[in-house]
Amino acid sequence: MSLPAVILVGGQGTRLRPLTERTRKDMLPVVDRPQLAYTFEHLRRHGVRRGIVSCGYLPTQIEERFGNAYGDLALEYRVEDEPLGTGGGIAFAAQGLEDTFFALNGDSLREADLDALLAFHRERRALATILLTPVADPSRYGLVRLEPDGRVASFLEKPRPQEIDTNLINAGLYVLEPQVLELVPAGRAVSIEREVFPALSERGAVYGLALPGYWLDVGTPASYLQAHRDVLERAFRTDVGDLLGSDFTYVDPTAVVHPDARLVPPVYVGPGAVLEGGVRAGSVAAIGAGARLAPRAVVESAVVGARAQVGADTHVEGSILGEGARVGDGARIAGLAVVGPDAVVGAGNELDHGVRVGAGQEIPDRALAFA
Ligand code: GDD
Numbered sequence: 025m026s027l028p029a030v031i032l033v034g035g036q037g038t039r040l041r042p043l044t045e046r047t048r049k050d051m052l053p054v055v056d057r058p059q060l061a062y063t064f065e066h067l068r069r070h071g072v073r074r075g076i077v078s079c080g081y082l083p084t085q086i087e088e089r090f091g092n093a094y095g096d097l098a099l100e101y102r103v104e105d106e107p108l109g110t111g112g113g114i115a116f117a118a119q120g121l122e123d124t125f126f127a128l129n130g131d132s133l134r135e136a137d138l139d140a141l142l143a144f145h146r147e148r149r150a151l152a153t154i155l156l157t158p159v160a161d162p163s164r165y166g167l168v169r170l171e172p173d174g175r176v177a178s179f180l181e182k183p184r185p186q187e188i189d190t191n192l193i194n195a196g197l198y199v200l201e202p203q204v205l206e207l208v209p210a211g212r213a214v215s216i217e218r219e220v221f222p223a224l225s226e227r228g229a230v231y232g233l234a235l236p237g238y239w240l241d242v243g244t245p246a247s248y249l250q251a252h253r254d255v256l257e258r259a260f261r262t263d264v265g266d267l268l269g270s271d272f273t274y275v276d277p278t279a280v281v282h283p284d285a286r287l288v289p290p291v292y293v294g295p296g297a298v299l300e301g302g303v304r305a306g307s308v309a310a311i312g313a314g315a316r317l318a319p320r321a322v323v324e325s326a327v328v329g330a331r332a333q334v335g336a337d338t339h340v341e342g343s344i345l346g347e348g349a350r351v352g353d354g355a356r357i358a359g360l361a362v363v364g365p366d367a368v369v370g371a372g373n374e375l376d377h378g379v380r381v382g383a384g385q386e387i388p389d390r391a392l393a394f395a
Pocket residue numbers: 032033034035036078079080081104106107108109110113114128129130131132164165166167181193194195196217241
């Protein structure tokens with residue numbers, strides 16, 4: 025039987041500015057499609073056919089892009105008058121559900137066997153089961169301490185350093201029984217992590233399970249680049265990975281790649297992109313739709329957004345150019361620099377050390393250099 029899924033899409037994504045100045049975080053493109061598409065794809069792969077998108081505020085960009093379905097995953101939108109928090113958002117969106125359902129954060133990438141998670145949930149007769157994943161630093165997440173049988177002993181959202189005694193955290197995906205919603209008070213914002221899970225763990229009714237697979241929280245420029253690397257390297261299964269094939273190279277049929285340009289896999293070249301002579305793209309390069317790389321430009325471990333332009337002899341390494349960004353000739357963009365959408369970086373500039381150029385901002389020729 026196919027379970028419905030409630031997908032939470034409420035948060036802001038301030039650590040990804042300036043990329044998120046015009047695009048909400050969950051709609052930022054990863055290679056060729058919004059991040060949220062990977063979440064929908066994962067649900068589809070595991071047989072989910074009904075997605076209820078729980079929106080803390082107007083989901084305009086999401087609805088415009090996805091409408092009422094993503095392939096065979098039907099989509100509905102439930103919009104809160106005021107953001108209700110993660111618990112309140114799930115309860116509001118899940119109104120009317122009378123049986124077991126999935127609920128998940130829409131801001132991370134994951135691949136895990138949801139059938140195995142559900143089987144575990146049923147075996148334990150749990151009210152809630154949390155998918156867990158190990159991370160190096162749990163401080164930004166929900167730390168989950170387990171009993172030997174998988175019961176959650178305690179759930180600590182954003183633990184303090186001295187509280188960290190396990191590397192297992194909440195991967196932001198749950199199997200829930202509708203009774204859990206009775207623990208969510210109406211009329212105010214409620215955090216499932218800070219209120220509902222601690223209450224359930226006291227009753228011994230919430231379980232956690234770490235499964236092999238893939239998990240990445242896409243919240244910073246570094247993790248945004250990592251997401252591209254992992255999709256292009258096929259660290260987990262995606263439709264984009266399938267498109268890349270066994271040579272890890274995709275060139276859209278409408279792209280124009282000069283015979284003297286060099287593609288180093290993994291590499292993705294989107295529709296209408298133009299790569300001139302002497303260009304090197306890759307390894308790990310995502311060149312967005314309609315982007316232009318002038319002669320001898322180098323793009324390595326980097327993202328060039330849709331319609332962005334890279335000048336002649338310019339190097340973009342370990343960095344991100346937002347959609348429509350333009351970089352002049354002979355520039356060097358490196359070290360996790362982020363050029364915001366439609367920003368203009370003049371010729372001969374050097375950006376490094378995580379410098380961020382705001383959306384639409386302009387930097388004159390040869391204005392910035394790093395020793
Ligand atoms: N509908 C709705 N309403 N959704 C919301 C609201 C709201 O008021 N507030 C947040 N969300 C959505 C966010 O868009 C995101 O998809 C999800 O709920 C989690 O909220 P975040 O604000 O991103 O929380 P976090 O990243 O600090 O922590 C959460 O995710 C971690 C894993 O990435 C927690 O669930 C942690 O326990 C977890 O480890």
